[in-house]
Amino acid sequence: MRIATYNINGVKARLETLEAWLRRETPDVAILQEIKSVDEAFPRSVIEDLGYNLETHGQKGFNGVAILSKHPLEDVTRGLPGDDSDEQARWIEATVVGKTALRICGLYLPNGNPAPGPKYDYKLAWMQRLQARAAALLAAEEPALMAGDYNVIPQAEDARHPEDWVEDALYLPQTREAFRSIVNLGFTDAFRAGTQGAGHYSFWDYQARSWERDNGIRIDHFLLTPQCADLLQGAWIEKEARALDKPSDHVPVWVELDI
């Protein structure tokens, strides 16, 4: 089973790009972020006509996540537990029923800039809630993954110019520490399980000719529970997607699981 996470930066603006990508790459499951649409306005039929089941968790204008799957989706939940007052649509879960059941969590972790400030406080608080949910997933001892736009640059090698990010919410020591605290519970960063070293990015800013200069960062990640990591057959970044017409500023990141 091939699963991709993809921050599409607006489903309405990216619909042709998304449809062409689904036709071309035929993911079994696609985990989308920044749909920037309320559920009622999501262009469902385009997706469903390609044979996908679809679950969305949207809001007006910003954020919003979705899971697409050629297999049935069960036990769908929306919203990250731990704060009933949080109205931002950044978390969705569903179980994909295949040879083995797989719990899939799609996430759009807050950006947090400017830091320090209330937005950074929200990011760190959100990561605390994520850690609690992550611990519960591990306790279940079942195949599960958390994938999406983490807005975290884990290490210096994950940025073309790490020195440009030292005061940024994506790379501050406290951000990276919070990310490590989650990983160190027992998750596998699927991409780093198979590929080491610098030069692997999932985001290039639209500005300042970042793509042409390969000035990127790796901020879209798959974290796998041990039972899911047992099934890992490969992980890769679909860098070519950034060079196509009307690209998102992110590219798809993939895993293949023996499932």
Add this chain to the structure above:
DNA sequence: ATGCCGACTAATAGTCGA
């Protein structure tokens, strides 16, 4: 130090992203 670019909502500018 700021804008760069792009999408969104609202409206012909302002907000947000990373």
